[in-house]
Amino acid sequence: MWNITKNTLSCIPKNVRSIKFRYGPTKNLKTTSTDFVQNNSTTEPLHPGLKEMKWVNELNYFKEQKYDILPIYRVLNHSGEIIQETENPNLPKNTLVKMYQKMVLLANMDIILFESQRQGRISFYMTNTGEEGVQIGCVAALNFDDLVFAQYRETGILMYRGYTVQNCLDQCTGNIDDKCTKGRQMPVHYGSKELNYVVVSSPLATQIPQAVGAAYTFKIQKLDKISCVFCGDGSASEGDFHAGLNFAATLNAPVIFVCRNNGYAISTKVNEQYAGDGIAARAPGYGIHVIRVDGNDIFAVYNVIKYAREYALKHNKPVFIEAMTYRVGHHSTSDDSLAYRDANEIEQWSEKGIVGGPIKRLRKYLEKKNFWDDETEKKYQTECRKNILSALTKAENKLKPNWREMFGDVYHKMPEHLREQMKEMENHLKKYEKYYPVDQHAK
Amino acid sequence: MRTLRGNQLLNQKVFENLTLVFKNYKNVRFSSHFTYVPDEKSPVSGETAKMNMFQAINNSLDYTLKTDQNALLFGEDVGFGGVFRCSLDLQKKYGKGRVFNTPLCEQGIVGFGIGVATAGATAIAEIQFADYIFPAFDQIVNEAAKFRYRSASQFHCGSLTIRAPCMAVGHGALYHSQSPEAYFAHTPGLKIVIPRGPIAAKGLLNACIKDQDPCIFFEPKALYRAAVENVPVENYELSLGKAEILVEGTDITLLGWGTQVHVLREVGILAKEKLNVSCEVIDLQTILPWDKKTIVESVKKTHRIIIAHEAPLTGGFGAEIAATIQNECFLHLEAPVQRVTGFDTPFPHIYEPFYLPNKWRCLEAIENAINY
Numbered sequence: 001m002w003n004i005t006k007n008t009l010s011c012i013p014k015n016v017r018s019i020k021f022r023y024g025p026t027k028n029l030k031t032t033s034t035d036f037v038q039n040n041s042t043t044e045p046l047h048p049g050l051k052e053m054k055w056v057n058e059l060n061y062f063k064e065q066k067y068d069i070l071p072i073y074r075v076l077n078h079s080g081e082i083i084q085e086t087e088n089p090n091l092p093k094n095t096l097v098k099m100y101q102k103m104v105l106l107a108n109m110d111i112i113l114f115e116s117q118r119q120g121r122i123s124f125y126m127t128n129t130g131e132e133g134v135q136i137g138c139v140a141a142l143n144f145d146d147l148v149f150a151q152y153r154e155t156g157i158l159m160y161r162g163y164t165v166q167n168c169l170d171q172c173t174g175n176i177d178d179k180c181t182k183g184r185q186m187p188v189h190y191g192s193k194e195l196n197y198v199v200v201s202s203p204l205a206t207q208i209p210q211a212v213g214a215a216y217t218f219k220i221q222k223l224d225k226i227s228c229v230f231c232g233d234g235s236a237s238e239g240d241f242h243a244g245l246n247f248a249a250t251l252n253a254p255v256i257f258v259c260r261n262n263g264y265a266i267s268t269k270v271n272e273q274y275a276g277d278g279i280a281a282r283a284p285g286y287g288i289h290v291i292r293v294d295g296n297d298i299f300a301v302y303n304v305i306k307y308a309r310e311y312a313l314k315h316n317k318p319v320f321i322e323a324m325t326y327r328v329g330h331h332s333t334s335d336d337s338l339a340y341r342d343a344n345e346i347e348q349w350s351e352k353g354i355v356g357g358p359i360k361r362l363r364k365y366l367e368k369k370n371f372w373d374d375e376t377e378k379k380y381q382t383e384c385r386k387n388i389l390s391a392l393t394k395a396e397n398k399l400k401p402n403w404r405e406m407f408g409d410v411y412h413k414m415p416e417h418l419r420e421q422m423k424e425m426e427n428h429l430k431k432y433e434k435y436y437p438v439d440q441h442a443k
Numbered sequence: 444m445r446t447l448r449g450n451q452l453l454n455q456k457v458f459e460n461l462t463l464v465f466k467n468y469k470n471v472r473f474s475s476h477f478t479y480v481p482d483e484k485s486p487v488s489g490e491t492a493k494m495n496m497f498q499a500i501n502n503s504l505d506y507t508l509k510t511d512q513n514a515l516l517f518g519e520d521v522g523f524g525g526v527f528r529c530s531l532d533l534q535k536k537y538g539k540g541r542v543f544n545t546p547l548c549e550q551g552i553v554g555f556g557i558g559v560a561t562a563g564a565t566a567i568a569e570i571q572f573a574d575y576i577f578p579a580f581d582q583i584v585n586e587a588a589k590f591r592y593r594s595a596s597q598f599h600c601g602s603l604t605i606r607a608p609c610m611a612v613g614h615g616a617l618y619h620s621q622s623p624e625a626y627f628a629h630t631p632g633l634k635i636v637i638p639r640g641p642i643a644a645k646g647l648l649n650a651c652i653k654d655q656d657p658c659i660f661f662e663p664k665a666l667y668r669a670a671v672e673n674v675p676v677e678n679y680e681l682s683l684g685k686a687e688i689l690v691e692g693t694d695i696t697l698l699g700w701g702t703q704v705h706v707l708r709e710v711g712i713l714a715k716e717k718l719n720v721s722c723e724v725i726d727l728q729t730i731l732p733w734d735k736k737t738i739v740e741s742v743k744k745t746h747r748i749i750i751a752h753e754a755p756l757t758g759g760f761g762a763e764i765a766a767t768i769q770n771e772c773f774l775h776l777e778a779p780v781q782r783v784t785g786f787d788t789p790f791p792h793i794y795e796p797f798y799l800p801n802k803w804r805c806l807e808a809i810e811n812a813i814n815y
Contacts, residue, residue, distance in 0.1 A: 213558020243551030
């Protein structure tokens with residue numbers, strides 16, 4: 001695991017070389033703020049606002065460009081070869097095949113649902129293209145009980161845990177089998193209590209401090225689980241990101257933060273999003289253990305999450321992971337990304353491109369191991385498409401829930417005023433039913 | 444003054460001189476716009492103890508932490524007892540793991556609380572002043588209120604209660620005086636509760652904590668010390684969504700909540716003395732969902748209503764009630780619904796006596812309604 005060590009200090013004036021950098025909570029820190037110690041000596045600073053400090057007598061700003069850039073941890077090279085055998089997670093064949101299959105399934109579902117939105121069959125969609133590796137590498141390293149707080153581009157996690165294509169399509173079409181949102185939320189706002197994946201909401205970054213609260217509760221209740229929260233490079237600019245990291249660090253919550261840095265927040269490039277060294281470099285400022293990882297390298301993601309999980313549970317501390325990747329698809333079906341970026345740039349990151357996506361890289365590895373071949377690939381791809389298309393047709397043919405579901409679950413028990421409003425709508429429909437799509441809804 | 448005397452820093456003579464100086468001093472703070480009337484009726488039989496409102500709240504929190512091992516209490520400065528002493532001694536009793544300070548960040552406090560509640564534990568979050576709840580507006584309105592609905596009840600944060608001191612305090616100016624209940628009343632999924640004194644505070648806070656929907660409990664800070672009642676020692680809950688008729692009357696209904704209830708009680712007495720008008724005084728208690736039935740029945744009896752709140756007029760919760768009364772009691776009304784409220788300005792410092800919907804402005808509204 002990567003740590004900021006001595007070489008980070010190259011930028012500090014010689015006379016303050018003795019500063020002990022405390023990036024990463026690896027040491028027990030003494031605080032002067034809570035434990036008052038009588039000290040008449042003026043040789044060392046006593047300010048309660050700092051942990052341990054030394055005076056310096058020459059003016060030297062700590063310049064931002066002198067920090068060492070956090071390197072990107074990787075295990076697989078672009079040809080699907082293990083670079084350093086000690087880092088090989090040595091996952092069993094069935095796990096590897098499952099990881100690969102879920103990525104391929106997700107990629108196929110993305111293609112078909114993106115197109116079906118274009119045909120007006122669903123109202124909205126967001127693909128995961130290029131970021132399947134972050135999702136699957138992460139979920140494979142988590143325990144099933146660990147509570148996931150997603151942003152919206154993490155569908156692979158749910159699928160790996162057992163969410164079916166039919167579940168996704170029932171939610172996207174908002175039909176009577178949409179147990180997730182009862183047709184109340186936009187497509188892609190999935191979630192499942194059974195699969196320990198909190199239902200997604202559109203407001204960005206709100207899930208970050210929430211995940212910290214849940215993790216803190218697991219700690220207090222001595223449950224052997226953590227929470228894992230996702231955000232993008234864009235939502236890391238929200239105030240809730242700051243809130244979540246600072247709360248997690250000060251309250252010692254066993255939570256893993258995963259930031260998918262895919263280069264864009266809709267049309268906004270990262271250079272308009274932040275001026276520092278990505279998102280990861282912020283974590284040490286909060287006193288949080290951090291690593292940057294190649295998000296297209298499923299083994300690298302797996303390894304960092306595995307370590308983070310153990311670390312978080314053992315020390316009751318948060319861990320921050322910045323997964324570097326690229327958003328190959330448009331932001332959503334409401335976006336044409338060619339309006340703000342070059343087609344060649346997208347091409348190089350696509351599965352067929354020079355850099356390539358996470359799927360191709362794992363496939364190459366699997367082929368070398370003789371766990372997968374062209375024939376299996378062809379068969380599996382066909383099977384995926386068949387299943388997705390049949391699920392789409394099924395989802396489209398199902399009725400929508402009864403319109404009265406619009407009034408349900410606002411409160412635990414329906415209050416009187418809502419009952420009155422529902423009654424009012426009932427009476428209205430008796431007269432004006434023909435102007436409403438009542439046939440599409442269950443009676 | 445009590446502190447000074449207690450510390451014996453001043454002898455009696457000096458103290459008397461000082462009191463005299465204050466009496467003659469013309470710019471002395473106009474800090475008490477109401478006369479507190481303690482509740483006599485006890486909601487449960489049994490032993491009672493004299494408590495002010497912060498002690499009653501402390502009592503409720505203590506009971507929750509004692510009986511619910513999953514309950515957590517947190518916010519800015521709650522560890523040492525809170526800036527209004529509501530969490531006094533609770534950290535000592537229940538440990539830093541369950542009663543703790545958070546960093547100074549309201550959106551974090553509420554987001555964190557939602558997470559605690561989502562994980563199934565009881566979360567009691569404190570926002571230091573209702574004026575500072577706005578950074579958490581997104582977490583409250585977009586997240587807490589909609590959690591159950593958007594996930595078809597798979598997830599919810601029903602065990603979250605947010606407590607915050609609210610309303611005027613004599614000198615709180617713009618950011619220590621606000622009554623933001625109407626902002627939240629526009630949000631389906633929330634419950635909003637405001638008590639008028641210690642007995643109500645204990646019972647309603649207990650109900651909020653136990654309730655399976657996210658609740659905001661606004662505590663009128665002027666009452667923390669000023670309001671003293673004989674509060675039942677035993678635990679009890681008061682129903683949410685229920686208004687309480689405090690004084691029965693026949694000529695006009697006076698409706699308010701929080702500190703304003705005490706203004707209205709006094710107005711009721713003034714109206715009887717000066718105008719021979721019989722007032723029915725009602726404490727709404729729960730702003731959302733509010734007790735339409737009790738209010739409508741009262742207006743059908745008295746044919747007139749005055750709604751008084753400290754918050755500004757435009758978009759205030761009085762508007763919601765007025766519109767509903769107009770709808771439900773159209774044929775019974777003998778005067779337009781009167782609203783006596785704060786003005787449509789920010790809450791001012793030195794002008795507070797002119798800003799508040801005090802007893803004289805309420806009395807004038809009664810005159811207008813009766814003579815209409």
